[in-house]
Amino acid sequence: MQLPRPDQMQLDQFLHSLEQAAETEVGYPGALDLDYRALAPFLRYCLNNIGDPFGETSYRLNSHAFEREVVTFYAGLTEAPEDGWWGYVSNGGTEGNLYGLYLARERYPDGIAYFSQDSHYSVAKNLRFLNMRHIMIRSQPHGEIDYEDLRETIRIRRDVPPIVFANIGTTMKEARDDITRIRGIMEDLAIEQYYIHSDAALCGGYAAWLEPRPNWNFADGTDSIAISGHKFLGAPVPCGIVLARREHVERISHAVAYIGSVDTTISGSRNGLASLIFWYAIRALGEDGMKQRLHAALEVAAYAEDRFRTAGIDAWRNPAALSVIIPQPAPEVCTKWQLASSDGISHVMCMPHVTRERIDSLLRDIETARDHAA
Numbered sequence: 001m002q003l004p005r006p007d008q009m010q011l012d013q014f015l016h017s018l019e020q021a022a023e024t025e026v027g028y029p030g031a032l033d034l035d036y037r038a039l040a041p042f043l044r045y046c047l048n049n050i051g052d053p054f055g056e057t058s059y060r061l062n063s064h065a066f067e068r069e070v071v072t073f074y075a076g077l078t079e080a081p082e083d084g085w086w087g088y089v090s091n092g093g094t095e096g097n098l099y100g101l102y103l104a105r106e107r108y109p110d111g112i113a114y115f116s117q118d119s120h121y122s123v124a125k126n127l128r129f130l131n132m133r134h135i136m137i138r139s140q141p142h143g144e145i146d147y148e149d150l151r152e153t154i155r156i157r158r159d160v161p162p163i164v165f166a167n168i169g170t171t172m173k174e175a176r177d178d179i180t181r182i183r184g185i186m187e188d189l190a191i192e193q194y195y196i197h198s199d200a201a202l203c204g205g206y207a208a209w210l211e212p213r214p215n216w217n218f219a220d221g222t223d224s225i226a227i228s229g230h231k232f233l234g235a236p237v238p239c240g241i242v243l244a245r246r247e248h249v250e251r252i253s254h255a256v257a258y259i260g261s262v263d264t265t266i267s268g269s270r271n272g273l274a275s276l277i278f279w280y281a282i283r284a285l286g287e288d289g290m291k292q293r294l295h296a297a298l299e300v301a302a303y304a305e306d307r308f309r310t311a312g313i314d315a316w317r318n319p320a321a322l323s324v325i326i327p328q329p330a331p332e333v334c335t336k337w338q339l340a341s342s343d344g345i346s347h348v349m350c351m352p353h354v355t356r357e358r359i360d361s362l363l364r365d366i367e368t369a370r371d372h373a374a
């Protein structure tokens with residue numbers, strides 16, 4: 001395949017503009033420090049991971065073997081019960097969250113889903129897809145769910161199994177709901193039938209190494225976990241991981257003759273390149289490399305918070321968070337630095353590509369815009 005000249009020029013220009021946009025990116029959680037171009041030869045094939053990654057399938061142009069290694073690695077990081085878990089590489093956090101809620105609904109068809117005001121916007125949509133009853137719970141100012149509101153709301157509906165959608169890093173403030181506290185509420189109320197899903201789309205790529213340690217994983221008592229691959233792991237295509245207790249997945253799986261496999265996933269055809277990308281990151285960085293990236297990024301986040309505060313900007317962040325919250329800067333600053341904003345605040349996401357120099361440069365722009373306005 002070869003492009004006509006003008007089209008080639010269009011592509012070249014597009015690449016150039018991407019390179020430029022990446023230079024001033026601090027607002028979204030996608031890490032840009034990793035280079036996956038070594039996997040380019042695999043673009044020659046359509047790697048389609050249709051079916052269950054652990055099942056047999058008649059189609060062989062897949063990367064199921066890599067997918068199994070990837071989900072096994074994350075089962076370890078999330079302390080999944082030995083021989084009691086199942087998972088696959090998804091299209092991203094949203095699909096993983098849909099999957100978790102689907103398993104919950106099949107377990108408790110009459111259950112009510114509880115999620116906080118700070119949950120990701122896709123949760124309301126997913127609950128509509130699944131036609132699930134749901135109630136929104138207040139958030140605390142720093143973004144964590146309001147446990148008192150959760151307790152009171154569940155208490156007056158004790159006859160209905162609660163399905164709690166917990167945020168392990170809210171989109172805006174990176175607040176982490178505490179699974180141990182949520183289970184404590186169930187115990188206090190003598191509720192035995194409940195389901196907890198961890199939306200770890202944002203923090204799942206690094207939560208295992210955070211201190212203080214969040215209560216978020218299977219050992220803490222969650223039933224399913226969704227993680228995004230294009231955030232901390234910087235995958236060049238949107239992708240994710242979803243893991244669940246095996247008993248929940250067995251309830252929904254059934255064999256399909258056409259693909260010669262069990263239909264346990266949401267999508268039919270699935271992105272096999274994504275599994276290679278995850279695998280490549282795991283093998284090239286190892287747990288140590290990932291930890292190092294995390295610790296360096298946390299240092300930049302602490303630096304940013306400190307620099308902003310010293311400059312008289314009311315900046316703050318949650319404990320061990322990569323997101324630094326600041327009052328929304330002038331529009332031209334938000335545009336240049338691609339800052340996501342809502343309710344008058346913006347967040348600076350200190351993903352591993354964000355350096356101290358970049359923070360300094362952003363700060364200069366914020367101060368310049370402030371001086372002009374004054």
Ligand SMILES: *Cc1c(COP(=O)(O)O)cnc(C)c1O
Pocket residue numbers: 091092093094095097119120122167169170171199201202228229238239240
């Ligand atoms: C990013 C995010 C999602 C959605 O994940 P995608 O991978 O973009 O589909 C869901 N929840 C939270 C908290 C997120 O930060």
